[in-house]
Amino acid sequence: MIQVKELKKVYSGVTVVNIPALEIGKGESIGLVGNNGAGKTTLFRMILDLIRPESGQVTSNGEPVAGGENWKTYTAAYLDEGFLIDYLTPEEYFYFIGGLHQLSHAHVDDILNGYADFFNGEILKKGKYIRDLSKGNQTKVGIVSCLLQRPDLLMLDEPFANIDPTTQFRLKNIIKEQAAKGVTTIVSSHDLNHVTDVCDRILLMEKGKIIKDMATNSSTLGELEQYFAIGQTVTAPAATELNIDPEENH
Amino acid sequence: MITTFLKHEFKALGRSKNAGKTLAVRIIMSLLILLLMLYVVAAGFFMDMILKKVYPHQSIIIPFCGLVLIYFLGELFSRIQLQELPTLRVQPYLQLPIKRNTIVGYLTLTGLFSVFNLWPFLLFWPFIFKQILPSAGGLAAFSFIIALMGLSVFNNYLALYIKRKSNLNGWVFLVTTGVLVLLILGDFKWHFYSIRDISYLFFGNVLKTPILALIPLALGIFMFYFNFLYLKQNLYLEELQTKKDKYKSSTEFPILNSFGPVGDLVANEIKLILRNKRPRSAMTMSLLFLFYGLMFYLGPNKHGAGSDYLKVFSGMFMTGFFIISYGQFMFSWQASHFDGLMVSKVSFSDFLKGKYLLFTTASTVAFILTTPYAYFGWRVLLVHAMMYLWNLGVTTNIVLYFANRNAKRIDLSKGASFNWEGVGATQLILSFLLFIPPFIVYVPLKLLGLPDVALAVLGAIGLTGILTRGFCIKFLEADFHKRKFAILEGFRNK
Structure with missing residues (x-):
């Protein structure tokens, strides 16, 4: 589905993404983890042709994404509120997105009915513009607008941030359903529990490089926790964390 | 402190x-x-x-x-x-x-x-x-x-x-x-x-x-x-900013449905204009400026020799004010969701067609509303019509060409704290630059004693611009793809 070759992005002398090769197969569900500044969002943006890479290229279904329009027909992504048209009501936005994919209003309504639980009565028919919704509710609008497009490739950047615990569980189920339907999903998150629960392949990024690429199994969560906990004690020599250190090393 | x-x-x-x-x-x-x-x-x-x-x-x-x-x-x-x-x-x-x-x-x-x-x-x-x-x-x-x-x-x-x-x-x-x-x-x-x-x-x-x-x-x-x-x-x-909690209803523009995705884009943009303070003021201004002609035509030399210049100017102004005042900040209005637009299934040529449709609509409405100026002579109407063609064929293209070179974010949601009053004066100064081209065409011919030819040439240039829109869209699209990343980068900078 997605091939990444020799991809590199440099911001004022600092390499923020450097991926020699990455292959994401059809139907895989990928979890992207890494600390702030690891390059997750930058990688997302390059896959979506929103940032010009210094070198290398990304191909989607064999076609380079750069300059192409074809991948837009089967790709749906929500990275941040910048993807929402914030002066529209959620309904108007859904109809707009649906319309781009030749869905009639009735059809869109039908699909939205299926997400009534997910919306928890806070989105539709509230008489609010998207800009007046809370950040969590904006995320919900963004995620559902992605699903509305019936994508083959679904990309979500930190979808678990800002949403309440109940919705987080519902979202996990939604992502699992999509994966079961054969949709390729790429999800980044800081919540290691969620990401190991949902995804069957984890990419761990550090300073722009993918330093670990592993299939999820029972030991993945522990392995990830170990990586992140150690990283913390090296940079933050606080007394409490020094206590944890020996435990984690055993 | x-x-x-x-x-x-x-x-x-x-x-x-x-x-x-x-x-x-x-x-x-x-x-x-x-x-x-x-x-x-x-x-x-x-x-x-x-x-x-x-x-x-x-x-x-x-x-x-x-x-x-x-x-x-x-x-x-x-x-x-x-x-x-x-x-x-x-x-x-x-x-x-x-x-x-x-x-x-x-x-x-x-x-x-x-x-x-x-x-x-x-x-x-x-x-x-x-x-x-x-x-x-x-x-x-x-x-x-x-x-x-x-x-x-x-x-x-x-x-x-x-x-x-x-x-x-x-x-x-x-x-x-x-x-x-x-x-x-x-x-x-x-x-x-x-x-x-x-x-x-x-x-x-x-x-x-x-x-x-x-x-x-x-x-x-x-x-x-x-x-x-x-x-x-x-x-x-x-x-x-406390906001009044008024129920915001969803609206639709059935006429635009027949234009397909382009119509949807225009519908969104009309909502953008109506629901945000700054673009709304650009629109009200262009409505107010429709009375601008009165100032000229009621003036002392309404049958004077120089009044054709005034007609060209006010015709340009009244039928094109929206294109100029709103188009000047184009695509910045949409900066906050430009990433989303680029990723969604909208081809850039459709996006541009939407802009043309919006401009054409606004300009046509302005032209129709200025027809009563025929009271000051049919020639006024003729000049207005020529300038209407010019605006559709030339001004739109210039505005869109410069839109590709504009990467400054406008945060519409920051309505009240953004000092939009201050923009008025700048807007006027910068937009006066757009008034120069028609006079470059008009003045020499007029001075040669060919005022009707001058008007015809203005109209013809405008018409050519309209007829070659397909070509212009291709050019603007290619031009945009060269600058896309710089624009996106600028729009992301809060």
Whole structure:
């Protein structure tokens, strides 16, 4: 589905993404983890042709994404509120997105009915513009607008941030359903529990490089926790964390 | 603390993403203000001579005293239109251990930094020193100065208070402007009363009993304190923007449905215009400017030789104002969701077609609304029609070409705190550049004695532009893809 070759992005002398090769197969569900500044969002943006890479290229279904329009027909992504048209009501936005994919209003309504639980009565028919919704509710609008497009490739950047615990569980189920339907999903998150629960392949990024690429199994969560906990004690020599250190090393 | 606030504000000014532009604008504006000030200084300096010319038979101090209140009334009027509100983004400071009185005091005091407060000094002080000091003595001159300063401060804070109120409710602005206009008309047109006499009554007495100067001073101090209290009570309201919870209903434009995805894009853009303060003002402005033609055609030389130039200009202006004022900030209006647009299934050529459709609609509506100008002769209508074609064929393309070169983010959601009043003047200065091309075509032919050919050529160029739209779209699309990443980068910079 997605091939990444020799991809590199440099911001004022600092390499923020450097991926020699990455292959994401059809139907895989990928979890992207890494600390702030690891390059997750930058990688997302390059896959979506929103940032010009210094070198290398990304191909989607064999076609380079750069300059192409074809991948837009089967790709749906929500990275941040910048993807929402914030002066529209959620309904108007859904109809707009649906319309781009030749869905009639009735059809869109039908699909939205299926997400009534997910919306928890806070989105539709509230008489609010998207800009007046809370950040969590904006995320919900963004995620559902992605699903509305019936994508083959679904990309979500930190979808678990800002949403309440109940919705987080519902979202996990939604992502699992999509994966079961054969949709390729790429999800980044800081919540290691969620990401190991949902995804069957984890990419761990550090300073722009993918330093670990592993299939999820029972030991993945522990392995990830170990990586992140150690990283913390090296940079933050606080007394409490020094206590944890020996435990984690055993 | 106050110095820290000042430092922060200078940093905010220097580091804002639009620093370059605002700086350039500031320089142009301050040059204009300087020029204006020179006139004011000259007027102030020669005021005694001017008054002597106008009122040769009486002591010039009497008309001077009569003038003061009239001046301050006019000043209040222009302050309400032009004076800028001092804005410190108080939100980051509210929860810090800074006394609220300090924050509010700072906000209130900085309200005094306005060129308007310089004017009375420049205008009246020379006269006071040249005439009042020698004839009425030091104490009278001093009391005069105190009274003028009191009135300035009073005016300053009254204007700021009205502006703050009208930021929350637009009607306040209209009502106060209306009241002021009525006050002025009541004197000069209907003669119910005479502001001059009231002014003379007061200032004439100040000359005799200087202690009266304390009244305006007290008014000034009262207004300052009133503002201080108002700000203090509304520290939450002011910057944190309470919104009225009105039910926002979804709307649709059935006519646009027949245009497919292009129509959807236009529908969204119309909503953008209607639901956000700044683009909405661009639209209302272009409606108001439809009356602009009256100014020209009712003018003294409506059948004069030069009036064809005016027709070309006003035709261009009236049918193209929306294209120019709204198009000038194109694609910045959509900056906040441009990432989303680029990823969604919208081809850029559809996006451009949407812009053309929007411009064509707006321009056509403007053209239809200006047809009554045919009252001033069919030729007016003919010129308007040619300029309508020109706007559709040429101005749209120029505007869109420059849109590809614009990567400055506009945050529409920051409606109230964004100082959109300040944009008006810039917008006009920059948009006048777009008025030059039609005259480059028109003037030489007209001077050769071929005014009809000149009009025909203008129309033909416009028509060519319309007919070659397909080609233009391809060109603009290719051009956009070269600059796409720079634009996206700029739009992401908050």
